[in-house]
Amino acid sequence: MTDTVIGIENVRFAWARGPEVLDIPAFSLARGERVFLKGPSGSGKSTLLGLIAGVLAPQAGTIRVLDQDMGALSAAKRDKLRADHVGVIFQMFNLVPYLSVTGNVLLPLRFSSARRKAAGADAEGEARRLLARLGLTDEALLSRRVSDLSVGQQQRVAAARALIGAPDLIIADEPTSALDADARDRFISLLSEEVERSGASLLFVSHDASLAPLFTRAVDLSAINRAGVTA
């Protein structure tokens, strides 16, 4: 296995009957890197993440994730790759409303035997350990309905869920845009710590350029994307 977690070459993508939103000649993310990808909303960031996560397929070019050519894989194989190796954090509303806090954290283990194995026999304990590392230790809090949690708490639950079972790549799509400055910085440092500890790589997408110094590398999407998207 090489050290390239994401490798993109000449990828082009357009939504059905829409203009081209992505045309990226090259982009790569190495193992252990924590990359900040800056892009205003509507710049195609979420589309790019969809491509990397394998829920979308590009019209041209190759996307390699963990040395697998996503274009060559069937949709089912791409789904399996994501389930086993990728953790995703959304901007907000990350949690399944009818599951408990730990139920949400354990969710990826329901769909991936690889991550179930990696999480160990005591998956519940692993979930609590991750939540504790992310600053969620209050037992009363863990038994509450997830919709009763604050946005900051919800995002940390989502981070624990993305991290459980030691995936190789964490994709975070504007996870801090709903947080205030203090909560945002704390969230990023906790996330970075845990990503580093688990040896994963992080692709962190945001429109907020001020966050860039918190990562090992920063990339501007508009600099690597040739498609003329104006947003």
Add this chain to the structure above:
Amino acid sequence: MIALLSLAWRSLLNRKGSVILTILAVALSVALFLGVEKARNGARDGFGNTISGTDLIVGAPTGSVNLLLYTVFRMGNATAEISWPTYQQIAARKDVAWTVPISLGDNHLGYRVMGTTTDYFEHYKFGGGKPLEIADGEIFDDLFDAVIGAEVARDLGYTVGTPLVLTHGLGSAGFEAAHDNRPFRVVGILKPTGTPVDRSVHVSLEAITAIHVGWESGARNPLADTISEEMIRSFNLTPRTVTAVFVGLERKGTILTTRRAINTNKGEPLMAIIPGEALAELWSVTAVAERALLAVSAFVIAVGLVSILTSILTSLNERRREMSILRATGARPHHIFLLLVLEAGLVGFIGAILGIVLVYVILGALAPMLQAQYGVAFGTGLPGRVDLTVLGAVSGASLLIGAVPAIAAMRRSLADGLSVRL
């Protein structure tokens, strides 16, 4: 699969309100269907249990169902009678073990009066061989004695010793038609049987003849009241006709030849029926209506199933976000499909279970009333094959119908990818 089942369960709990309504719709439709089915079987069993031990019923030629209905179920009227000598011929046949002649045509406050012999209480059996039993008093002995069924006693508040007046014909009122010059006395009350016997007043054949002295024209002769009771008792009260005869055979094996012999009787035309066979004929008539009822209630179940479809389809929009979260955390499209199919299946399954419970609770509560009012006995034992079949069919159909929203959600989650914004 187990993991998805628990997800489906939690998802349903999360939408309790609408899910409970849907479950209720399914439960009510299942309860209706099973109720109809049980009423149908109850009615059949009730009818089937009304007479046993009687091999043949002989009457004047009419429809076999008609003969059965008026002799056993006290429904409808005899069109003709058979003469006493003909009755005696039947009774004298070598292959006949016993006979019970009956005479119908009068009533007491709407309850039919049956003239018969004391042999009736010995030979008439119901519910698969149970004999009639006296709860209070004794079998009639005197000319003006009457033995009444349990329901007559209960509804009219009669006890042993209560006097009663019979009414000519089968209409209830008609004061001018009352045999009020010949009052009877209750001497015995039968135990409840759940059959039309409970709604009957039994007197001797001679009594029927006696009260019609002076009524030979069909209406009261003005001179009838001048005939005293002593004079009547001195008359030869052997009936001239009887309505029908219950026949028991020496050997069951001769039933078909005996019936043929009676049906082809040289003298007076007669008709002999086998009760079970006439019942089967009756069922073939009512089967059409039963099927229509069952079809209607099956359609009601279909409506219940459609309500599952509607509730899940309408929930899909607000669950788009949930689907993309599931996809992002590793759910494959077939997981999404199974989740929704299982939700539909669970709703159907729970609804059907609730429906079965409902029908047993309702029937359990209403059974005594239905038994008393309509003589329909509902089996309130353990759920049987029909209940399990309905449970299986409704659950299966729910799973199947769940495929519709499941496919919609699966397609949409594929198109949405990970990027649904609320």
